[in-house]
Amino acid sequence: MKVVVAHNRYREAIPSGENVIVDTEIAQLTAAGIEVLPFQRASDSIGDLPLVQKALLPISPIYGRAAQRDLDELLRRERPDLLHLHNPYPLLSPWVVRTAHAHGVPVVQTVHNYRQVCSSGLYFRDGHNCVDCRGKAFGWPAVAHKCYRGSAAQSALMATTLAVHRSTWKSVDRYIALTGRIAAHLKDYGIPDEHIVIKPNGLPDPGEPEPLGDGFLYAARLSPEKGLGLLLEAWRRHPDGSLGQLRIAGDGELRPLAERADAERGDVTYLGALDRDGMVAARTRASVIVAVPTWNDVLPTVILEAMAAGRPVLGTDVGGIGYLLGIGEPVEAAGWTVEPDAAALAEALPIARAGAAAVAPAARKRYLQAFHPDVVTRRLIEIYTSLIENSHPSPR
Known part of the structure; x- marks a missing residue:
């Protein structure tokens, strides 16, 4: 089995559990005999991008042109069985789902937050939980409250991205919800039950625990x-x-x-x-x-x-x-x-x-x-296998 793992890495200066989980999952899949093709971009690289790509950064969450070109080449060359997406923002964009489908490659996404609906991904603002954008065709509250990076302009861009890609997200072949709460969020968004599976993250076994300390x-x-x-x-x-x-x-x-x-x-x-x-x-x-x-x-x-x-x-x-x-x-x-x-x-x-x-x-x-990896990796491979066996290889 050959799997593309797509992820936009968060900045290393800000500790990211999602980066750790993606790295761990790649290692666990590789150890289990899966051929993994990492397709990753890093937010830390934005400062080093060519001027043309920097000029296009404002629209990259909607359509990351460079990423789509590179992914298209990878899919043509490697002909993977599926693509597993984690975080697409800002350099990949949800358009990777469309690019994969154009090659007849089914897509799995692990949902780590509430970004299908919420511009910040947290359902949280100004010190309290917030679902003001839930059920809206366009997230005007996110713009008004500057929910994305404290900027009205960037919040408007993210709200536009979420509106543009509503059909993209609903075309994902299988969603991996980390918990039942995330599964409920996806169902509320309109994802059918049969397109959602629940599988938590896992971590490598560090070995037998040391004696407890104090505090x-x-x-x-x-x-x-x-x-x-x-x-x-x-x-x-x-x-x-x-x-x-x-x-x-x-x-x-x-x-x-x-x-x-x-x-x-x-x-x-x-x-x-x-x-x-x-x-x-x-x-x-x-x-x-x-x-x-x-x-x-x-x-x-x-x-x-x-x-x-x-x-x-x-x-x-x-x-x-x-x-x-x-x-x-x-x-x-x-x-x-x-x-x-x-x-x-x-x-x-x-x-x-x-x-x-x-x-x-x-x-x-x-x-x-x-x-434990033996538990969660086996479950992930079962999800992959089920999707591949029931997918249609022709381009969409």
Whole structure:
């Protein structure tokens, strides 16, 4: 089987779980004997593009001319069995779906966010969840609120892209929804049930967990929707030192918030942005991983990494977090969830610290049963095989 994996990589300066997942999936498929043809562009490369391509950047989300030319050549040369798309913005554009279909190549897309409808992809703005653009032919609210990169002009372009490509998205042969919530989002968008399968992401097995450390680790992009402000408000409701150490890893617009907490309290340490080895070390020193987004985060990679390392998670009950931790399922939960409220989170912090050792084995077990490569890669190959067997090779 020969598969093109198409992905526009997010900027490396901003940690991206999606980049990690794509790299991991490529490695897992290759190890399983699938011939993978990566077709990737990187947002970091925009500054080095030729002048002509830079001039065309404003329309690249609608139609990435250079990407379509290169993909056309790849499809002619390699004649793959299917194309698996992740993020198309801004350099690939959803037009890759049309290019693949012109060659009779079926398309799978993994849906990592809500970008079919929402210009920011988050269903979140101004500190609260927002679905103002849902059901609209054109996302005027996104333009009014400058939802895409804080720019009315760029938001108008993204809203136009989503309107233009509504038929493109509805032509995708199979959608991979990471959770039931994403499946519901796709159904609301008009995708038939038979075109949606649910398959979570997975991560490589890091091996048997190290003994638990002490304290809490928060590791995320330091942006409002990731919940750093919520966590620090809850943390300050406890006396300094009473919960052990809170370590904060990451960078972003709320970095001053983390630095101020570090300066004000002896039990808060800001670690800055960490590389992969640094993150492994920080997880090892912790007993509980904190993941407290206030938006409906689809499937946070930091939680997968925590469970793989045998660390329980204290999370907010939003998006796919409850599903990840097995909350409400007939399994022992891999952690705790609370409403995204400072009082509820403050109450849960000492409970999580006291219960970490007892819950840690369940975290590792949840990873092995639901998110290990042997499980998720086998499921992905089954999805590919089913699609190829039922696809029509003639161009559309």
